[in-house]
Each structure stands twice: as C-alpha cells, then as structure tokens.
Amino acid sequence: MTKIDFAIITCSSTRSLAEDTAGAALAEKIMQNGWNVMSHGIVTDDRKAIAEAIIVAEYEGADIVLTCGGSGLSLADVTPEATADVCDRNVPGIAEAMRAKSLEITGRAMLSRAVCMQRGKTLVVNLPGSKKAATECFDAIYEQFEHAVEMTAGGGH
Numbered sequence: 001m002t003k004i005d006f007a008i009i010t011c012s013s014t015r016s017l018a019e020d021t022a023g024a025a026l027a028e029k030i031m032q033n034g035w036n037v038m039s040h041g042i043v044t045d046d047r048k049a050i051a052e053a054i055i056v057a058e059y060e061g062a063d064i065v066l067t068c069g070g071s072g073l074s075l076a077d078v079t080p081e082a083t084a085d086v087c088d089r090n091v092p093g094i095a096e097a098m099r100a101k102s103l104e105i106t107g108r109a110m111l112s113r114a115v116c117m118q119r120g121k122t123l124v125v126n127l128p129g130s131k132k133a134a135t136e137c138f139d140a141i142y143e144q145f146e147h148a149v150e151m152t153a154g155g156g157h
Contacts, residue, residue, distance in 0.1 A: 002146040004064060006030050007057035008040040011050050011070035011079045012129060017042050022068045022134040026127070029138055035145075038062060045070055050082035058122040063149045065122055066138075069129025071114040079126050080115045087117035087124055091148075094125060094141050101140035102133065121152045 008030075010023045017023075020042060027037045039057060043049045050070065057065045070079030094116035102109030114126035114137075125141070127134045 001034055002149055004035040004145055004149050005038045005062050006035060007038055007060070007062035007065045008068065009050065009053045009057065009065060010040075010042045010068040010129070011045055012042060012068075013045045013076065015042060020068070021131040022127070022129055025131045025135050026066055026068065026138055029135065029142070033142065045076040045078060047078040047082045047085065050079055051086045054083065054086050054119060054124055058119045062122055063152075064145060065124045067124065067126045068134055071112055071126045071128065073111055073113070077113070080113045083115050083117055083124050083126060087119040089118040091116040091118060091123065094144070098127075098137040098140050102136060105136065118152065123148055123152060
C-alpha cells in the first residue's frame with residue numbers, strides 16, 4: 001500500500017467546519033483506505049483564497065488535495081478557476097470519470113465544471129460540495145490514487 005497524504009479544502013462562504021459533512025465523509029473514506037488526512041479546512045468562495053489554500057497544501061507535502069464545492073454554475077463557484085490559476089498540468093480523465101459515473105445517477109452531473117490538475121507533485125481534484133455527490137465521485141476515482149501518486153513521484157508503469 002502506498003502512503004498518501006491528503007489535504008481537504010472545502011470551498012464555501014456559508015459552511016463552518018462543523019457543518020462540512022462532505023469533507024468529514026471524505027476524511028472518513030481516506031482513513032478507511034489506510035491513508036492520512038494531514039489537513040482539513042474551510043475557505044471562502046474566493047478565487048485567491050482557494051488558490052492560496054492549494055499552494056499551502058502542496059507546500060506542506062500533500063500528495064493529493066481534494067477540494068469540496070464551488071465547481072457548479074453559480075457565479076460564486078470559482079474552484080476550477082482557482083485550481084487552474086496555481087496548477088501546471090491538466091489531468092482530464094479523473095474529472096471525466098467522475099462526471100461519467102455521476103451521469104448514471106443524475107443528468108445534472110453534466111453541469112459540473114470540476115477539474116483535476118497537478119501542481120508539482122501534488123494532484124488536485126475538485127469534488128462537489130454535497131456529501132452524497134462528493135462521496136460518489138470519490139468512490140468513482142479513489143482506486144487510481146495510489147498509482148497516480150507513484151507516477152507523480154517518478155515511478156515507472
């Protein structure tokens with residue numbers, strides 16, 4: 001098993017950490033897989049604040065940053081833009097897989113603007129803000145995390 005350090009960043013101007021059921025559920029799933037949640041915090045729906053939180057998580061050594069929320073069509077939803085502002089490379093297959101799985105459940109999945117990108121050796125994945133949607137998307141992609149971390153660290157196929 002590959003050791004993976006996660007940072008969870010919930011992007012919300014209305015939720016407190018105590019109300020963050022999506023982030024808490026993701027933390028539980030991470031720990032169930034034997035991985036580590038190194039940080040879990042809330043930032044406002046502000047492009048600069050989200051970008052800074054991603055930078056801090058990468059600087060502190062997160063292998064994977066999971067953002068929760070801010071990837072829909074509301075004008076306040078700026079998580080994909082903030083992610084792109086501070087990341088180097090697009091990893092479109094992960095976001096595509098989440099949308100494909102979610103479309104099996106609801107047509108509204110096509111309204112997701114979530115992205116997955118790399119910042120240096122850190123993978124950043126935008127997840128929905130609701131507990132149900134965030135955990136469904138996590139379940140659709142988590143089996144690829146160990147390989148992704150190994151490849152990002154310079155491992156061979």
